[in-house]
Amino acid sequence: MGAADETHDTDAASDAYRALLERSEKLTDVQMASMALGWDQRVMMPGGGTPARAGQLSTLSGLGHELLVDDEVGGWLEELDSVDLNERQAAVVRELRREYDRSAEVPAELVERLAAHQAETQQVWQEAKAADDFERFAPALEELIDLHRERAAAIDPDANPYRVLYEDSLPYLPLETVEGIFDELREGLVPLIETIEAGGRELPSPFRDPEYTYDEDDQMALSQEVVDLLGYPREHGRLDTAPHPFMSGNQFDARITTRFREHDPIDALMATIHEFGHASYQLGLPKEKYGNPLGASLSSGVHESQSRFWENHIGRTRAFWELFLPTMKAQFPHLEDVTVDEAYAAVNRIYPENLIRVEADELTYHLHIILRCEIDRAFVEGDLDVAEIPETWNGKMDDYLGVVPETDTDGCLQDTHWSYGFAAFQGYTVGSVLAAQLDAAIREDLDVDGLIREGEFEPLWEWMTEHVHRHGQRYPTEELIEVATGEPLTAEYFLEYVEPKYGELYDLENY
Amino acid sequence: MGAADETHDTDAASDAYRALLERSEKLTDVQMASMALGWDQRVMMPGGGTPARAGQLSTLSGLGHELLVDDEVGGWLEELDSVDLNERQAAVVRELRREYDRSAEVPAELVERLAAHQAETQQVWQEAKAADDFERFAPALEELIDLHRERAAAIDPDANPYRVLYEDSLPYLPLETVEGIFDELREGLVPLIETIEAGGRELPSPFRDPEYTYDEDDQMALSQEVVDLLGYPREHGRLDTAPHPFMSGNQFDARITTRFREHDPIDALMATIHEFGHASYQLGLPKEKYGNPLGASLSSGVHESQSRFWENHIGRTRAFWELFLPTMKAQFPHLEDVTVDEAYAAVNRIYPENLIRVEADELTYHLHIILRCEIDRAFVEGDLDVAEIPETWNGKMDDYLGVVPETDTDGCLQDTHWSYGFAAFQGYTVGSVLAAQLDAAIREDLDVDGLIREGEFEPLWEWMTEHVHRHGQRYPTEELIEVATGEPLTAEYFLEYVEPKYGELYDLENY
Incomplete structure (x- = not known):
């Protein structure tokens, strides 16, 4: 070729x-x-x-x-x-x-009305969230739903509008497949989290320290060290700070940002590794195909698989902490007594009591996503009144995580997504599930933990480029997953990855 | 209004x-x-x-x-x-x-040929400059001249091509006016510089120190302090570093850059003040006219008048050094014994032996410009063969400044301009001359030195906004100068400004 x-x-x-x-x-x-x-x-x-x-x-x-x-x-x-x-x-x-x-197919006047209403809804959402006042948000949300339904009807008048909107971010991966995976995850994760909670075991948390302030410049230096170590080329990227971490760019210039919590350096570190994963995909696209779908990244789910692979299947492994803990101690000498086991446990701690999606751990995260997708499908399809959202949200939080937010600010108003559009959360969970499936496949070919311990990340990146990045949009998502892993998308590998891992960490029977 | x-x-x-x-x-x-x-x-x-x-x-x-x-x-x-x-x-x-x-009027294919040839000529110029090899540059330059002549003929087949090209950067200010000003400057400056040289006096130079390295972060802090002091709003601009200082932006967001010399902090400081002057013009344009000629800056000459006003008529005054020297000493404590008179002399030192335009002082600078304009007019009009440029250059350097470059790298190959186009140097000198004329006008209305000593720069910026910035492109250059200063452009004020200033600094008779 x-x-x-x-x-x-x-x-x-x-x-x-x-x-x-x-x-x-x-x-x-x-x-x-x-x-x-x-x-x-x-x-x-x-x-x-x-x-x-x-x-x-x-x-x-x-x-x-x-x-x-x-x-x-x-x-x-x-x-x-x-x-x-x-x-x-x-x-x-x-x-x-x-x-x-x-x-x-979408009339220009509808595009303009939608853009104007999104800008307005964004503003209203900010005010409603600040005031913990869902009723203030509801009318704008209702109109936004109508406009998106109108847009979906323009694109395909015969299709279910939710499905049309879903295809904005995850084309070529049937909604049924994703909802089947959600069912498997819910069935696997809800009891696992309950078992962890019932065990009452608290993992050590040696990094998080309300008494100690981690200097921002030191945290930035550590984030720069970690991406240098992973092989992020300074000739084709840069690391900066921004309130919300993100990646932006193309195969020539893929930039990332991170942000810092003053009492917990793990947060920034994991955000940095996550965004590096997004950049690794962009930088793995063929340069000579810039400007052409064969040189462009595929759906949101595939993008998220790359960020989650590096964050979870590299950054949260014991091998990584064997490699990286000395660097961390060199930057923060007060951590000198922390052991690898403590560090490994700390980065994998489960917080079922947490209410906020973006702060969720590797397990509870998916229940936050599933809940949102169930709710937004219901209201887009007209099965749920906007007024019922808070109650439905809280009921599902109780069912899935055993915790109920006291305010809508910490509940259904927490994310900005519904001030723009709908059916856009699936990609996050698809990404994690696919990351686990890719992790299983890469481990067939390479001694991943051995390479991590040696700080040899290039073969891992090359494997991902060979199996995922270099194809650009050559294959639809569903087909790419088969090309890359030999199998259709399945939740199996994710569950097979988390069950023994958390079984060991939390010393659970039957896991 | x-x-x-x-x-x-x-x-x-x-x-x-x-x-x-x-x-x-x-x-x-x-x-x-x-x-x-x-x-x-x-x-x-x-x-x-x-x-x-x-x-x-x-x-x-x-x-x-x-x-x-x-x-x-x-x-x-x-x-x-x-x-x-x-x-x-x-x-x-x-x-x-x-x-x-x-x-x-310019055919698309000519625009493309010109752009492609400019890119190539830029490359050839870099190589020729590095190798001190004018002959390597000559054929590319010759073709560039032909293409620009072709472009000028497309715009106005009946006009002198040099005049057409000149109007790219200085519309509405007749070339005759500018050339008349050049004659006055040459007549005034050549003898002034000769008298300074003949006097043999060396001004003190307490900042420039080959033994001491000025830390870049400290120099950046000082540059930030100076623009804060002048009133550069952080909400509408930012200061960074780049190899060549420049300003970029509009009335909402006008950014500047500077760069540092390790043994001389004045260089960066003056470059920073100069670029602030450019930004002050951009930020003084009416915000509600963004996107419209009434909200856009006028010609290169007017832009340069703003940078030169702040650099020369503020930054090189004794009053400014009365105000700013303590800040400088706080940043660089080893300068504690420097006096205001020494600082004032240091920033106004004349270097006739200097060969490089961008390093030239307030007086010799214009002879560098005049020489370039005389030469590029001659070759665009066909009165000078490209092959004769080096000899002509060196002859004029000898006539105007009494110094001849030993290499073309330090001579006719020094500037990048001729790898793009021609008739673009006039704006620099027009800017300085106009800055002096504006300085004379502002001093009719305000106690400039008193305001500087108090660190009150807002009234100065407001005066410039009132008289220059707010008009955008409402008046052609020639008319704007009359509106702002009450007179047509003249070299008189510049000569009246430099003659007594340097007469005093160098203790010259008859000045």
């Missing part, structure tokens, strides 16, 4: 194919320019720059939309229906057609 | 005027997005990001061009020929028509 083969592909293709590729490159340039301006806004821009930046982003978004829904694009796609394409060319056309269809 | 008046303007305007304004806003968004991406590339971007960023910038430049030369724009402009516009509307139309005409 070298350069000669690529050249042959292009030579054999029609003018329409070439024109489409050229348009895809322009569109990517505009999208990547917007992404870079978004990074700047969140990391570097002085606050007073907002009005001008908002105008720039809106104009670029409009120009990108025009480049995509142009009649010429529709014409090329139609022409390509009757052209004989090889498999990779067909993938390119499939992805661009999908993008075109999802945009061209 | 309040909001009501503005509303009235828009109400009274035709649909064509409104459409044109809307297009101007979009175009500004695209240009400002490119500028922000350029800032990122020079200040933040990891080096490996270049290929993707180059694509983004090229695509945005193409989209901007399409927005501008669109037939619709031509139609609106034509329609507006017969519409009765008020003075500010007429200014908006004048500026957009000018931008449209200069772009629409």
Whole structure:
């Protein structure tokens, strides 16, 4: 699949194919320019720059939309229906057609109404969350649901609207598959968490210390050390701070951010490793395919599998702490007596009493996700009144985690997602499940723990590039998972990973 | 000229005027997005990001061009020929028509050939400069001249091509006016510099110290202190480092950079104040006119007048050093014995033996500029063969400054400008001359030295905003100078400023 083969592909293709590729490159340039301006806004821009930046982003978004829904694009796609394409060319056309269809079918005035209402709802949500006042949020949410239903109907009037919205972030992975996985997880995780709670065992927590303040510069130095160790190339990325950790960029320039808790350095460290995982995917995409679906990342679930693989299957292993604890002690000498077992336990502590998704541990996290997906499917499909959300939320928290928030601020108002859209939480859990499945597959080929202990991360990254990254959008998600792991997506590996791990950590019978 | 008046303007305007304004806003968004991406590339971007960023910038430049030369724009402009516009509307139309005409007349293929050749010439120039080999640069330069002549002929086939190119950066300020000013400067400065040299007096130089290394973080802290003192608002700007100091941005977000010399802190300090001056202009433009010529900065010469005003007429005054020397000593305690007189002399030292424009002092700087303008006018007009440039350069250096470079690297190859275009140096000298004229005008209204001594810079910035910034592109350069200072541009004030100043510093007779 070298350069000669690529050249042959292009030579054999029609003018329409070439024109489409050229348009895809322009569109990517505009999208990547917007992404870079978004990074700047969140990391570097002085606050007073907002009005001008908002105008720039809106104009670029409009120009990108025009480049995509142009009649010429529709014409090329139609022409390509009757052209004989090889498999990779067909993938390119499939992805661009999908993008075109999802945009061209939605009237511009609806796009504008939706964007304006999202901006307003975002504002209302912030106020409602601050005031713990769900009723203030409800009318805006109700209208947002209507607008998204309208958008879903424009894209596909015959389909279930929730399914259409779900396909925004997880195309080509049937909702039934994901909901089946959710069932398995709920059945496996609820009793496991109950058993842990019933055991009453408290794992050591030597890093978290309300008496000691971890200096931010020291924490930043440690985060930089960890990504240097994992192989994050400074020539193609940078680490900064931002209120919410995120990754932004492409195969040439993938930047990450982290943030610090003053009494707990693990939080920043795990966030940094997580974002490094996202960057590793971006940087593993083929450089020569920049601007083309074959050089773009796949769905949210696959992206999250990469961040979760590095965070959980590297960063939370005993082997990693054998390697990394001395570095941590060099940065924070007061930790000199902490043992590897204590460190390993500390980074894997379960907190079922925690109410907040973004602070959840590896087990309870999925119950937070499942609950949200059950609720947003119900209200989008009209089976749940918006007014019933708080009560439903609290009931499910009680069922799944045995804990009920005292306020909606710590309950159904905690996440920003519902001030933009719906059916977007599935990717988080799919990512964790897929990470475990990839971890099982990589362990067939490589001595993962041995490599971690040696600080040899390159073979791990290379394996992921070979099996996942280099394909870009060549395969739909479902197919990619089979190509990469030899099997369809399943919750089996995740449960097989967590049950013995937490069984040992919490000394549980029957696990 | 309040909001009501503005509303009235828009109400009274035709649909064509409104459409044109809307297009101007979009175009500004695209240009400002490119500028922000350029800032990122020079200040933040990891080096490996270049290929993707180059694509983004090229695509945005193409989209901007399409927005501008669109037939619709031509139609609106034509329609507006017969519409009765008020003075500010007429200014908006004048500026957009000018931008449209200069772009629409140049064939797209010539724009592309020129851009490609500029990129190549830039590369060749770097190699030729490194190798001190003008002959390597000559053929690329010759072709660049031809392409620019072709472009000038496309814009205006009847005009002198040098004049057309000159109007890229200094529209509405006749070349004759500028060349007249150059004559006055040459006549005034050459003998002044000769007299200084003949006197043989060496001013003290207590800051520059080959034995002492000024820490970069300390120098950065001092640069931040100086811009804080001048009133640079952190809400609307930021200070970073970059190899070449520059300002980038708009009225909401105007960022500056500086760089450090390890044995001389004055260099960074003056560069920082200079760039602050550029930012002060940008931030003084009316915010509500963002996206419209009335909210955009005028020509290069006016921009440079603002940077030079703050650098020379504030930063190099005795009053400023009375105020600032204690801050400098607090940052660098080894300077405790330096007096205000010594500091004042140090920042105003003349170095006629210096060969490099960007390191030149307030007097010799203009002879470096005049020499370049004389040479590039001669070769663009065909009066000088490219092969003769080195000899001509060295001859003029000898005539004006009494010093001849030993290499072309330190001579005619030193600046990057001629690897892009021509007739672009005039703005630097116009800026200094105008700064002196503005300084004379502001001193009619305000006790400048008294305000400086008190650290009260706000009235100075307000005066500049009132007289220069707030007008945006309402007046052509020539007219703005009269509006702001009550007189046409003249070299008189600059000479009246430098002659007594350097006469006193160097203890010269007849000055």
